[in-house]
Amino acid sequence: MVYLIHFERPYQHARHYIGYTDNLDQRIHDHECTAHGARLLQVVRGAGISFEVVRTWPDGDRTLERRLKRQKKSWKLCPVCKAERRGPNEAHSHNSRGKDS
Numbered sequence: 565m566v567y568l569i570h571f572e573r574p575y576q577h578a579r580h581y582i583g584y585t586d587n588l589d590q591r592i593h594d595h596e597c598t599a600h601g602a603r604l605l606q607v608v609r610g611a612g613i614s615f616e617v618v619r620t621w622p623d624g625d626r627t628l629e630r631r632l633k634r635q636k637k638s639w640k641l642c643p644v645c646k647a648e649r650r651g652p653n654e655a656h657s658h659n660s661r662g663k664d665s
């Protein structure tokens with residue numbers, strides 16, 4: 565599966581990590597507890613930034629991983645960032661309903 569990791573705060577220009585694994589639980593353990601994690605996540609952790617998996621594509625393969633990594637606007641993939649962009653008031657706003665005409 566393909567997974568998306570969101571950083572608590574940006575590291576340089578990066579705020580996400582996209583990876584591929586057959587065993588997400590094991591992979592996350594590697595990221596968090598061992599030196600086998602991705603280099604980017606190591607330096608992010610070193611900078612004191614926490615991160616978490618916020619989205620997975622269970623059927624995603626390495627082709628999808630590459631495609632997602634090429635996306636410039638990775639925040640669009642991320643539920644946390646999308647929520648931030650929407651702002652706190654949008655969640656209970658119904659303004660868009662019935663205004664299709």
Ligand SMILES: [Zn+2]
Pocket residue numbers: 570571579580639642643644645646
């Ligand atoms: Zn995000």
